[in-house]
Amino acid sequence: MKAAVFYGNKNLKIEDIELPELEKGEILIKVEACGICGTDIHIFNGEEGSAKVSPPVVLGHEFCGTVVKTRSELFSVGDKVSVDPNIYCGVCRFCRSGKPQLCENLTALGVNLNGGFAQYAVVPEK
Numbered sequence: 001m002k003a004a005v006f007y008g009n010k011n012l013k014i015e016d017i018e019l020p021e022l023e024k025g026e027i028l029i030k031v032e033a034c035g036i037c038g039t040d041i042h043i044f045n046g047e048e049g050s051a052k053v054s055p056p057v058v059l060g061h062e063f064c065g066t067v068v069k070t071r072s073e074l075f076s077v078g079d080k081v082s083v084d085p086n087i088y089c090g091v092c093r094f095c096r097s098g099k100p101q102l103c104e105n106l107t108a109l110g111v112n113l114n115g116g117f118a119q120y121a122v123v124p125e126k
């Protein structure tokens with residue numbers, strides 16, 4: 001599939017990359033739209049996103065699409081979905097006190113996990 005892969009400060013390339021295999025609890029989305037956020041611009045210019053950026057990574061964290069493959073019991077092929085890109089650890093002091101937005105171990109699709117600037121994206125069901 002085609003994807004916009006970020007390699008670091010101002011280095012973004014459109015490439016063909018492997019379509020990833022799904023783990024249990026993940027869905028594969030055919031990306032229908034992906035916004036370009038101010039955060040994407042910051043990342044492109046070498047700054048951090050909501051989490052530490054770890055290139056090479058497919059950017060794009062504001063996206064939606066159609067489920068085309070699933071290993072989740074919560075989603076079916078054909079479902080239309082929008083994605084919450086932030087993945088909270090659920091175990092740090094902030095997650096446990098109901099403030100996951102302050103999670104100390106935040107990971108995020110399109111920041112340090114491959115995101116939506118691609119034809120397809122793998123997304124955890126939660």
Ligand SMILES: [Zn+2]
Binds near residue numbers: 037038039040061062
């Ligand atoms: Zn954003």
Ligand SMILES: [Zn+2]
Binds near residue numbers: 088
């Ligand atoms: Zn946490």
